[in-house]
Amino acid sequence: MYKVMLVDDDYPVLEFLSEMIDWHGLGLRLQSTHVNGMSALKEAEENMPDILITDIGMPKLNGIELTKKLKEKHPALLVTILSCHNEFGFAQQALKLNVQEYILKDMLDVNEIIQLLRKFVCTLNNEKKNKMNQLQMAQTIEQNKGLMLERFINKTVHYPIHSKKVWQDEAYLLGLQPNQRYMVILCLINQYQSVLHYFQSANLVNYFVQHVIAEVIENEAVNAVHGQFEKEKSFLFVSLSSKGDEKSLIIKSLIHKIQLVFQETFGLSFSFIMGNPAEKPVDIKLQMMDLIEFNVSKVCSNTEIENARKYILDNLHRKITLDEVANYLHLNSSYFSRLFKKEIGENFVKYVVKLKMNRAKDLLDQTNYTILEISDMLGYENQSYFNKTFKSFEGLAPIEYRNGKIGRDKTYGVKR
Structure with a gap:
């Protein structure tokens, strides 16, 4: 009443x-x-x-x-x-x-007051009904938001970004601000199969993780968005509006808090792989792909080699030498060269070229950058050498690869 x-x-x-x-x-x-x-x-x-x-x-x-x-x-x-x-x-x-x-x-007139009160009751009933409808709508949106974000992340990783505006509009609805720099972080549930066995449902695991991390983000008052990717993997996007050092501390604090909550409250262990800051949709996509590749292609438990691979991915935009990476790891160059080939299965130079060429294909597929711009973005001093390396790796010159991709898109009705 x-x-x-x-x-x-x-x-x-x-x-x-x-x-x-x-x-x-x-x-x-x-x-x-x-x-x-x-x-x-x-x-x-x-x-x-x-x-x-x-x-x-x-x-x-x-x-x-x-x-x-x-x-x-x-x-x-x-x-x-x-x-x-x-x-x-x-x-x-x-x-x-x-x-x-x-x-x-x-x-x-008492009858006038009674009629007025009836009108008030009707108004209050309508307001109550509207509030209930709004609450139900909010609950539905919140329940679906996780699924929508998961689909958006998967689409970003697996499909070309043909329109920056369309991507930004969809991202905005899910909490990612346009023209905002984000630190892209890959989140990993350790011993996932045991966790899955305990919850007996991948959907329940996803909902649980999403809910807990969202609560930590809110409690820590950090501008961040978390979304599921696949199985044990999810992504955390942290806004970089603050100064560099300050934001680095905030991110580390957030990651530590998430790990602490899961470990102390639920007995679950989480790992995080931090990428580089990115703002443009295609750069965010490439960061996500790099982090996935870094995680999927881990073939050893050697910390030095994992650190080397992460360093290479972070510096793919420039010329990288074996001596430079060895110095970064404080290792002898000859020893590092032998260790790298033993753990990865191929020599350092071939591995770096493969990563650069895969990145080149992503840029040719996903962006409108010119061949010269892509060559510069991958640290090649001249386009001619880049063209020669790409053709040796792919069997096609960069322009031929791009034209072939456009032709395939038209054949399958993909809009550019």
């Missing part, structure tokens, strides 16, 4: 309205009656009514002031003003406060 508060310093009016109206029959409960505005305000601070019927001229706090204070706390409050005053000024003040009715006491 909806609550009604009566306020009037004329006690006979309070008694008349209290006794002559069948409150229960109208679906209402007479919460309280008051002979001054201050008393009404004090109770409303603890127990706000849904409907206020108040006189204007009262001691301590008049009806206009009471209405104003209650409206500040509860803007949807329905109000009827009772008054002996037929002055335009009072009515004008009432209108400014969005008061529903202004009734003169000398024209007071």
